[in-house]
Amino acid sequence: MGIIDKNLSLRDRNKMLLGIWENEDKLVEATSELVHARVKIQDVYTPYPVHGLERIMGVRRSWLSIVAFLCGMTGFSLAFWMIYYMYVQDWPIDVGNKPVRFSPSWVPVLFEATVLCTAFGMAFFFFFRNRMIWGIKPELLDDRQTDDRMVIAVETGEGVDEKKVLKIMKDHGAVELREKTGGVQTTI
Amino acid sequence: MIHDSLIRERLVTGGKTASDVTRDIARPILNKPSTAWKVGFTLSVIFLGIFVVSLFWTLWTGIGTWNINKSVMWGWDITNFVFWVGIGHAGTLISAILLLFRQKWRMSINRSAEAMTIFAVICAAMFPVFHMGRVWVGYWALPLPNAFGSLWVNFNSPLLWDVFAISTYFSVSLLFWYIGLIPDIATIRDKVKTKAAQYWYRFFSMGWNGSTRIWARYELISLILAGLSTPLVLSVHTIVSTDFATSVVPGWHTTIFPPYFVAGAIFSGFGMVATLLVVARKVMNYENYITIGHLEAMCKIIMLTGTLVGIAYLTEFFIAQYSGVEYEQYAFFNRASGPYWWAYWSMMFCNLVSPQVFWFKWARTTPWFIFIMSIVVNVGMWFERFVIIVTSLHRDYLPSSWVMYSGSLTEIGLFLGTFGIFFTCFFLFAKFLPVINMSEIKTILRNRE
Structure with missing residues (x-):
């Protein structure tokens, strides 16, 4: 295990599906549902700590x-x-x-x-x-993710059923769905 | 899922949402400074000027500008040092100990209390450093071999323990404060409009984007830092108290000092937090975040610690009597009825008697009254240190060494000047950083379900 957590970087991701939430409880439900459906969640971005989310995502306890x-x-x-x-x-x-x-x-x-x-x-x-250095450019998926919005990012690729992911997100209260390819985001 | 308590009042009122929190708390940062801020800042800078002039005079002429002498070799300087270190205790106490006890009311006040800690410790450090006289060789206090041979610092001396304790306390408090600030700096980064502001907030936000993986580690590091800071905060004032307690001066040589100093430090620290926040909540319109419930909780702690300190004062008297040592008995008799009786009884009134008013709910829930009481508490705590230091020293074992002492104009100027340092720093903090911890407050909003 290297010291720097490679999972954090969004730079090399090909295509991602993004769901935006404004309600914490629905976000937790959606994350849980996605994990049950064996979808690999890249990360969840929240403006404040949502307790238990890391356990649902299967993040190991820190050293x-x-x-x-x-x-x-x-x-x-x-x-x-x-x-x-x-x-x-x-x-x-x-x-x-x-x-x-x-x-x-x-x-x-x-x-x-x-x-x-x-x-x-x-x-x-x-x-x-956590790759935290003074002056580093932040990788943001939504300009309100440090204010009041929450984002679930799912990396697509082989074996990922995009329609199923989008349906779970929509059914569990996502206020917006987006697709990110390279540096460009498009609303679905 | 957040459940509403049937008994407890809400910690944040006004039905605020997460975006309201950002908007309300970031308002002073995003907008132009208010008139109240400008007036307060100008006054603070004037006092800072008094500090600069007094310090210049001290350095230019020497420590002779102070009225300390061979008997009372510690006067206003060490009184002020202990006074400011004491004030610096509330910040880490609120963030660390109340975090370990899961007291969520701390969330509205921890940020400003931590800032206060850092500024108060800066003020405190001024006094022993400049009391050295030749401040340019101040680094001799560090464990370095000096230029004249292998002479090291004395690890048996509480004054050296102080160097380690205060510097560790300052560094760890600064780290704790900064780590706590990172998510909020990121929030401000994503709100500010000017290029310069964007650059600086981006610089200090260290790329924060609210990843759950980082939040999990962030929560853990906060908890461990709190666990570390709890014994640290207790150790600092314990060590300050050993500056006195390990000596053989009657009135100082007593084992009650460590717990008594720690209780006093918490008492005065909460006094200063109350002074600042009663004003800040009004001027910055934070009444929904720093509610009457928060003020009431602080008043209860002030009353408890004031009573603890009062019991310590009485215990000292009892032990002096019980010890049968005439020097010890005389020291305490002289404190209460000697030439400095007015200082002693001011201390007793401010620290033991006056906080008892907080048994009444009206007193605990009336902001203007709390403000006055918080000033009384701090006046009392300054007198406590003055009484301990000056009344114990001014009557030596040899009556031929007996002297009276009062602060010179330079000493008074330095003390008033440290208020200039403190408030200048605090006003700058209130302008450029969020005074309330936004990311923590958002976790306790009740209307999220």
Whole structure:
């Protein structure tokens, strides 16, 4: 598995069928129906998170929590090594002739470094995985998909019954149906 | 499917649809600035000017322009530092802890509270940094070998823990805020008309298009960040409190400080959120999004945390008496009846007595009254830090070191000036970014079925 999710790109798709919704519940019904009919949904675009939709689509649970744990361990280890090197090996500070070794006074710095590395490591992974880079051009299928409209995109090809897909979409409340070939969209 | 509760009031009123939400909340960004915004922004910039002048005077002449001395070596500067850090606690608390507790009323206020956190931490950082005197060697506070040999920072010192805690808190809060903003920046990107605006909103939206695959990961990262930020927010003020608690100064050397400081920070943070939002909801016409129910919930938290802080004040007295240590007993006796009695009793009135008014529903549901109370809370919390710092220091173990302290004009200017930084940043935020989290609010609209 590469880090960048290849499923997200719309650039190389030949032809797509698009259904537009304005109602979340009908969108969920339509997605569910399409999945039951064994239609491979490219993606569903919504202006806000619709809970449960990713499970219906069969999107696997993200590895983010594992990445977060690994980043946290890295941060903790680096901070421990830093303090040990500076404070025990390189220049021990004699306070009241106490032995210079691990003490609870290290905990705040270890904790903060762990949190910092976890948060930023996880965020960088999230951005890479989702192809999110500053300045990248967004791939939009409808100019209101970040406002109040929702889009189901189905890639057509061999084995895809276009008429059946369009019928399911229409029967489950799509307010508009479109076909996208290359960069051109036509209303059906 | 969203079900209406029979008991709870709606979180968004006015029968709003998703497109109404976008239109209402993006209005200040898409339109020309209102007169209220222009007046507020100009005033803020004037205060920012006061900060610049005071800072210039401090740097040009030196820390001697402040009235701190060998006994009261921390004065207004560290009072202001702790005051602003405390205010900075509400943002992450609202976003993180209330998210983990699934409190949906947070959705209307989390964005502005997070912004407030970031600006407040910037204001806070000014004071210890410039208190160093030679600010150009401020990087010595970082774990770097200095130019004169292998001398490292002291990991036993709470002041170093502070460097790590505040910088981590600032960075993680900024990240949390930015990740939360991305979907809304994308919404604005698709609405703005001018080329420059389109460029910048596109730049910061990172190609967001609302894909369900990304939403699923986005929800997960928000949850993990909330899980991380919850202990972080508690650790920051705990560490700030250890600046005092690990010392041997009577009045500071007490184990109650960490929970007491955290409760105080939440108290003052909510006070500032209430100050800002009572005004913002009126000026920006957000009454349907920041409802009386939201204000009431905030008032309840203010009352709870104010009472917690009040109990801590009383416990300190009890412990001083119970310890049998005469220095400790004198420190507290002096606080309440010494030359700074007025500061102590202002603190007691503002933080312990006045929030009790929120037991009455009228007080919790009347915006102008909440606004006044939120100011009272913040005045009280400033006095709390002043009392802890100045009354503990001004009577040393040696009576020959006893002094009185009051802030100089430069110190007062710096403090007022940080309000300039804070409000200038806040007005710019309100003009260019959505003050309410649109994508989250759209998930709780009741008329979608």
